[in-house]
Amino acid sequence: MKPSRFPARLAVVAVALASAGSILLYAQRPQRPAPPKGPWMNTSLSPDERADMVLKEMTLDEKIALLHGVGMPTDDPVTPENAPSNRGVGYAVGVPRLGIPGIDMSDAAYGVRSSQANGRYATALPANVAAAASWDADAAYEYGALIGRELRAQGYNMTLGGGTNLTREPRNGRTFEYLGEDPILAGTLIARLIEGTQSAHVIGDIKHYAFNDQESGRNSGNVSIDKRAGHESDLLAFEIGVTKGHPAAVMCSYNRVNGDFACENEWLLKDVLKKNWQFPGFVVSDWGGTHSTEKASAAGLDNEQPGKFFYSDKYKAAVDAGRIPMAELDDHIHRILRSMFAAGVIDYPRQRAVVDPFAGFETSRKIEEGGIVLLKNNKDILPIEGAKVKSIAVIGAHSDVGMISGGGSAQVDPIGGSAILPPGQGATHWQQQIWFPSSPLKAIKSRAPNANVTFDPGVDPAAAAAAAKGADVVVVFAYQWESEGMDLPSLALPKYKSGDKEVDQDAIIDAVAKANSHVVVVLETGSPVTMPWVDAPEAIVEAWYSGSDGASALGNILFGSVNPSGKLPNTFPKSDADLPHPTISKPEKIHFDGASTPEMWAKGLPPFPINYDEGLKVGYKWYDAEKKPVLFPFGYGLSYTTYGYSDLDVKTGDTVTVTFKLENKGKRDGAEIAEIYAELPDSAQEPPKRLVGFTKVKLGSKEKKTVTVEIDRKYLSIWDESKDAWSLVPGKYTFLVGGSSDKLPEKKTVSLQ
C-alpha cells in the first residue's frame, strides 16, 4: 500500500465531517460575506488598531473558529463549513457577521496548485531554485507578484508558498522548492518574492520554519543544532525574509528541533520569531503539524491546519477551564486579524478574474532565461549558429515533447495535462512525474531552419551513439525528478525505467560523447547532480525545472538570442561522500502501524536523530572549511561574454559600502552577477568566507560601470549566544569581489569596530 501523505487521523475527520454535514451537502453554495462595514473599516487606522476593534466584538466561538482549519476542501466532501471555500488545501472560516472573510489557502510554490481539479489555469514559473539561480531580486518580486495575481484571480486570499529552507542536505526532495544554500541569497530573494505576492492583496507566507531540510522522516526527525549555528544559517534566511519581506504568515514545520516539534517550539516561535524578530503576523502549522493544545498555544502557534483536533473543542475547553488565558487566545486572534488587514484581504475582497496566460508565459520564460546556468562551454560550442548549423541530434529525457517539473504540494498542472500521459490526464497523484508540454525539440527546430534535426529517446546507449554520430551538434537531455515526501537516494543522475529497459543516463551521455565531440548536455534537475562524464561534453547547461515556457527559454539560450547570466545557488559536489552527511539519517518507521488516533498523532512518531553537526557550515562554507574540491562551486556560471572587475573600495560607517568597477569585455551584451564575500577576523571562528552582498548588473558590450553595494553590518556579524544577539567581532575584515565563489579577483582589507 502506498504511504498516504497525511496521517490517517485526517481521514477520520473527513469521514466525521462528511456524516455530520451530509444532510446539508447539496444545499450549500458559496456565500458572499456581508460587505465589510464597522469602525474597523477606517483605513486611516493601523492594522493593529483595526484588529483590536474587531476582536472586541467577537464571541468566544467566533474566536475559536478562526483558530483552525476545517479539513482539506481539495479532498473533502462539501460541508457547511468548507462550502464557502475556494476548494484549496486549507480554509479558516472568517467572521461573516462582522464582514471578515474566510482565509482561503492554496499551495503556490512555483504557481497556483490544483488548478486542474477546479477547471482553472495557472502559470508554472521555473522552480524556485531556478529563480534563485537568477540572483535577481526584481525577478523574485515578479515571481511573487504573478503568483499573487493568479491566486487572487482564482479566488484565493492566502498563499502557502515561500519555501526558504536552506540546502543543507542537497538530496532533500524539496530542494527545487527552495532558494539555495546561502542565507543571504535565499533571504533577500524570498523577501522580494513575498512583497510581490502581497502586492496582490494576498496573505503571504514563508515556510517551513525551521530546519525541515530533509524529507526522510520529516514528521518525526529531531534536528539538533546549536543556537549560533542555527541563527547564522537557516534562521538567518528566515530572519531576512520575515523582517524585510513582512509576510503576514509563517508556516512552522513538521520536524522537531532540539527536542520539541517546531509547531510547539517556544524557542523558535516565541523567542526568536515573535520577540527577537518582532514578527507581528500569525503562525500556521504545516498540514497536520500541530501536536498539542496548551503547549502549542503557549509556544506561539496561532492557527492549526488543515483540521481542528487541538485548536477547536479542546482549545475552548482549555480556555473555559482557565488553562489557557483569554489574553493568549486574543493574541492569536489579533495576529490573524491584523495580518488580514495588513495584507489587504479585507479592504480588497477577493475578485475572480481570468488569468492572463500570455503574460504568465512571458514572465515564466524571462525568469527561466535569467536562471539557466551555463556550466561549461569549451571551444565556444554555444551559442549554436541557427542559420549555419546543418544537423542537430536531439537525444533523451522526453525532449521531443516536454520538460519535467517538481512534484508534491508544489505541483502546478500543465495545460492539457502531462506531455507524456494521454491528453487530459494531469497531476492525478501528488507524487507523479509531470512533464510540461514545452518541447525542446520544437524549440530547437524553429531556431535552426536549415538543419536536419533528429530525435532519439536516449534509452539505449548504442542507439543514442548512432543518432549522435556525424551531427554538427548533439544536444542530450538528462533529468532528475524530485518531490516533496521523498529524498533522492543520491546525487547521481537517476536511472529510470522505459518499458522493460533500465535507462542509465550517465551511460547514455558517455556513449553519445564518445560518438561525437560536439555534445551539449542539458540538465533538468532540482538538486545538484554528480557528473562522472564531466570532461566529455563540450558544453553543460543547467536548466532546472523550467516552467510553462521552458523550451523557449532554453532555445533562446542555446541559440544565443539571450546571453546566459544565471549562477549556481547550490554547490555541485564531486560525490555524495563529500557531503557533511554521506548518508541521510532515516527513521525506522515513517508511519504509524495500524490505525492512528489523534492521541498517537499528538505524541508523534518516536523521534530519530538528525544531527546537524556541520552547524553553520552549509554548502560552500562546508567545502571551503573542509578543503574539499567541488565539481562546480557556489556562485559559478558562464556567459557568452567575459567580465572584468577592478578598483575595489570599501568605506565603513553605519553600513559598509563596497564600490568597484565592472566591465563587459566581450562583444555581446550581458548581465553579470557580482558577488561580494567577506573573511571575518580569526577570532570570530567562522568558515573561510561568507557571501555578504550581490547585485545583478546589465552591461552592454564593452560597457563599464561603477557598482555600489551596501552591506548590512548584521551580515558581517556572528550570533553571540551569551547576549542572544548579533555581534560584530572587532578586527580586520577582508572583502572579496568577483563572479564566482572560487574566483574573486578583487580584495581589500578594512578594520571594523
Ligand code: BGC
Ligand atoms: C507541505 C506544505 C504544504 C501543505 C499543504 C504539507 O505537506 O509540507 O508545504 O503547504 O502540505 O499542502
